[in-house]
Amino acid sequence: MNENNRAIIFEQYLELIVIEECVKDFRNVFTNKDLAALHGFIKKYINCSISNLRSFANGLKKDIDAVEQTVTSPYSNGFVEGNNHD
16 A cells, blocks of 8 residues: 555544554564563553453453563464464
């Protein structure tokens, strides 16, 4: 998508600005394995006007111990995601 089309879409759907920032913030948590950024993310989005982002932040807060372990762990289950079979 070119920058002009992107600008038009973002002008019509202002929520996309918040969503894009949220994705970047969340990616930063894992890229840097940064627990302070995780807690900042939760604090920032726990009262977000977009209900799905607010719900996501609340879910992270509810299971904070597991989320913190996921952020700091050197291990990943990415290679098996989508490959679980019964």
